[in-house]
Amino acid sequence: MSNREKILSAVRANQPELTALPEIGSLKSLADKANLLTQFTTVATNIGAKVFEVKSLAEVKTIIQNKFGAEKRVVSTIAELSDIADTKEYLGDLPVELADVELAILQSDLAVAENGAVWITEEQMGQRVLPFITQHLAVLVNTKNIVATMHDAYSSISITTQGFGAFVAGPSKTADIEQSLVIGAHGPRSMSLFLFNED
């Protein structure tokens, strides 16, 4: 008997009688759906993200240019940002060649009010390693895409996984040394969220 058969038959022999799968619908309706924007902003700020409410892409560019020097490597999956970021060439790089990226500017179509996380798909990352290897991360979010809870998030059509996708909640962090919070463990040292409203 192969390992697979051995394990599966042991499991089959020992698993208890079939029980019912619970409904999760009621958890959805319990969520606080009021003031999603305020909730999201408060939680995201608490977990270390910087939140900017913006009216236009021009405003995003100004903030980014003021915050990050022009001489550093900036990449983006947002075509309209091609004047301040590399939006093409980096796609041909090997993942390791992204080690010197200072700032990555990405888009998310799904944000979660209860935990300040944004869902980023592989397509929105350009390269899978980008949101992790970059020194700083910026994400654009349309406020109409903020949902209340993780239950709503998983009901959203935006949460497909083609090959890879991730919820990202704030900058990378650790508290492994005596529980002192340090921002910038292995991933980004900062996360900026640019919130805009567009129908």
Added chain:
Amino acid sequence: MSTTSTKDHAELAGQFNADEKRVDWHDETLWWIRQKRDKAVNQLPEWELLRETASKIKEHGLSNLSNYLEEFEANAQANGITVHWAADAKEHNEIVHGIIKKHGVNRMVKSKSMLTEECHLNEYLTENGIEVVDSDLGERIVQLAKEPPSHIVLPCIHKKKEEIGDLFHEHLGTPAGVSDPQVLTETARQHLREVFLTRKIALTGVNFAVAETGEFVVCTNEGNADMGAHLSEVHIASMGIEKIIPKREHLGVFLRLLTRSATGQPITTYSSHYKKPRPGQEMHIVIVDNGRSVQLGRKDFRNSLKCIRCGACMNTCPVYRRSGGHSYHNAVSGPIGSILAPNLDMEKYADLPFASTLCGSCSNVCPVKIDIHDQLYKWRQVIVKAGYTTKAKTAGMKMMQWTLSSPGIYHAAGKAGRMVMKYAPFAVNNALNPWYKQRDMPKPPVESFDDWYKKNRGNK
């Protein structure tokens, strides 16, 4: 790492207790994390419903596990992932080693995986000439110290920053005497970045594996699992058979519970959903049994397989907080480790179910509602019936002495102190416990003033 295996919990706890100040500090740090958990939990009025739902999903998952495993395998394969099955630790290690050998490399980077600790993968690979670097900061620290992790979520919670500073001075070249967490973390970041960029093979753990889609989810705060996996040419993910959940929407339930229970954060920084390998990349999943199917057959203990490894039961446990993770001499420590370990080796871990006051705090905080303290109590009976009477008696007696002599547990835990005298170890089986007959136990007060007051006030 197995040098401590001949000593039992009480002896190891005694060693840890030699430094009283450190014990107080350890105790307070974990209690502080427990309080952060409470704060996060109190913000969700639906918390109990969430726990109940999670528990039921896991229960259903276990009752249909063989089908879900097959469904998961078929979907993962269709997604381009190679699936391996390992009956035990040895097979798991050989499979991982085989993949590494096939690619002709001799080093690998690894993110947190308690399963690989359970299988002693690092030792196995090292013996076979493969260098493994653990990339979670806490795990890297204990690896440099040549120790196992002492906590499943906070691997180096037992270490003071000065000790970490000394380790970094010796191994990573920081100036002597530097112990600032910010500086030490930055040093580790630079050191591990170099590792991530140069390793062809990365191994990660798995938090949840979704039968419906064949994808698996890995949760970290540091981003180390993603750095390793996305920079690698070969990604190996190791998972126990119990990690399966039926549907994708169930992730919503578990991701809401996991980190709130663990550290009080609303979610980990990264919850990464791996479905297909990156073009040109190879992805492997190793599905490991190693005693889990046996535990599944133990009616009284199968619930332990619901565990999502949040660590809340450790943070709240008065014994864990004052005895330290290493005193459990098992990869998974604390209350849950004490239920899982005897399944693997009843004799070796006969002492662990006695390393508890049965106060029930663990069961109260458990996000998947495992009846942890009831199972600890039941293990005591099984262990005595199986003939490990001497071990049980000694463990029970030592636990009692330790508890009574440890004001942190007997007084601070209050109710727990009385519980230990109510149940341990003589409640197991008086006839098998001559110690009980021969000595007078200090009589515990029937109820504390606190309890009395609450009860009487409540009656009004």
